Amino acid sequence: MPLSVHLIPLAATILLLVSRRVSLLTAGLIGMALSLAVLVAVQPSTEAAAGVVALKAAEGAWLAWHAMSIIAAGLLFHRAFEARPGQAPHPDQAAAAPRGDRRRAVFVACFLAGPFAESVTGFGVGLVVAIAILRQLGLPPLHVAALGLFSQVLSPWGALAVGSRVGAELAGIPFAELGTASALLMMVVLPGLMPVFWRLIHGAGLTSSPAERAADIALALVLAGLVWVTNRFVAPELGGGLATAVLLLLVEGPRLPRDTSSLRQLLARLWPYILLVCGLMATRLLPPFSGWTGDVLVLDPFGGLAPLPILRHPSTWLLLVAALLLAGLPPGRAGGVLRGSLRAALVPMAATLVFVELAGFMGASGGAAAFGQAWQNMAGDMAVLAAPVFAAAAGALTGSNTASNALMMHIQLSLAAGSGLPPVTTAAVQTVAGSLCTILMPGRIVLAAGLLGLKKAEGPIYRLALPIGLVPAALLLAVVAVEVWLL
Template identity: 75%
Template structure:
């Protein structure tokens, strides 16, 4: 079969997404059906093709379920949390500049890491809108809440990427965290420029403090992925930084700490529960070996007691228990309805990737691009990842579409498969902030009309700097490899 036929599923899906006339789910369904047809056609006989499809479809569904369960549980957790008492925002007093930094790099990313699906943007803008900033600039600043998207929704997209290529979640999470130590500091000049345009000044001491905090955050993300649990990479790291940065101020203020803790206990319980099942013996041993689902003999086994979905559902049930039965059912059914489309989209994109990999299409495209671009082929890795993230608005879909292709592109380049997968994960995840849906959401939350173009122009440098910093890493690694230094 020719390369053109093999690439029909990917190219067709991308063209449909780029047209903006077809939804993410419908584009994924069409691409999946095309990939299924290519897989059947690649087999020696129809019977063998149908048997292969059945096996690969089942494997793909199992891989997708890891992410789908977190999507549903995360939305249920968020909806249940929102049923509690709310604290209305007020105009920020004191150091507005620090408050903007906290909203963009700590509070927003924390919410995105724990729940995902743009919730971090909603939380960040709820803070920024009360700070007296120009609304267009506030919208662009709010998009910084997505910079830890590789760990959004408990790392669901990174988990899928790891499972697709047969490496552990912890390995890919740790490699991605190392890249964030490069990307995050590079994003600070963009942040400084935006706040300067918003009327906030930065002294040399302010910028030095920002750099120290960002490097500390990057170190915590790496340590959490390496030594605790990759799904806590964003939530635990930003949570610790929030305590260190905002804790002293809160203790000196007149904030009711008891009320604050009563409000935030679900997040504390979620993080502590997930940590305990991994770090506290004998609970960690028991949780890792009891009730482990492994229907495909080693293909992404699922330890139920360690899975984020289990803990989010449990805490959501506790939050909903005091509500009247009708209200609790309304919240739960609303969360399930909201989860159906992203769950279905996750399923079809993982199936698409599974079928393309099994048919050989991904490897064929990688070989063709290497023959065309020769030594420069690997430089497209962060560009392809960013484009997939911006087109789909989902790091899960981005990884599902591009992961196998990216590994094929990097073959014989000197770039290790793990680094390649991490570049794909980070570039595709961060650039989901540039999808039209995120821009429209930011504009809508601030009541802006016909301002999407202005917001996009202000936010575009965030994506460009991310891609360029990853490109610099690739050039450095390839160069050092060529000189025999790594």
């Protein structure tokens, strides 16, 4: 079958996304239907087509369920947390502080508090948290909106690394291996983003001494190192949440209240996050509990294709803590939170399913491999240099690291096969570049403007925020170029 036919599903999906005339879900549905048609067309008979389609559809649904369950449970957890009495935003103590403390508060909001919330719950919650802190510091609203987007810098681990999990499953690479490789890339990306951060805070009226810049770079490297350690020795889904929590304690610990009453209030507010992180860590690090939860109640319907240990899966713990939160609410209020969470989860769950199915059908039909081979023939040894560009474009178009990985992972692996670059490196480039460039989707910019009540400000915010997405893509392009040169 001609390459042009194989590329119809991908091209149609991208064109629909670029047009902004249809939603992400609609574009994915059309792309999935087209990829299904191509898969059927390449089969030798109707019977063979029916068997292949049924198998690939079932495998895709199983892979997608790992992410879909976290989406639903994560939204329920977040809404139940926010529904508790007394959960109105707490004023940040840095609001009236001297310049140095204001600058520290900006860094904490952008690289620690916002990314922590995004890592644990996802779906833009980190942006909400970051802007809630930043707007109280007396900074220009446009710069507050742009700075808030730094909350997405650990988006490969957003919503407990749901998009990275899908990418690992599609690539056939162990989740921890992909997470560790992605964390290594953050050693370049996070320090590389510091000049962008400095430029934005200077535009907002804050300055940076050489000592403060050195401290920023050191903290960025420490954060990247903690993310790597967590992925390597704990669990990739905790890579962002645990790393930012530890660094938050190190940075803000000396400023925490020392009196018993204030500490009790702080723990009363944060116990759901503490329980969630501790529970997930215990299932991986605390024998014999860790072994038992990994061996009991393990669902494996496809014989080794992404087994799901129920007692260890993030969605189980999200649901458990959410249930405890809901138990403290009046029945009517709890029911409303539950129904609202399910309604909010339907669209992102459906979008995840259709994009994973699209990727599975394209992979089974040979479309991804054909495109990769054609690009390889055209660009030669330099073909793999397009990996960060493809990833960045997919992330910006879809606004979802799950959809970005689903669209591009098979293509990226075909580029890796033709270049000699290790598949895990290419998959990590896809995951990191695609995830970070989701901030360039107009929907993210609209959300930032809406949180601040800004009207017709999307263009100026986009111009300020553009380097936050483009700089990581450029840095990853340099990393790939160096690796290809060393091969």
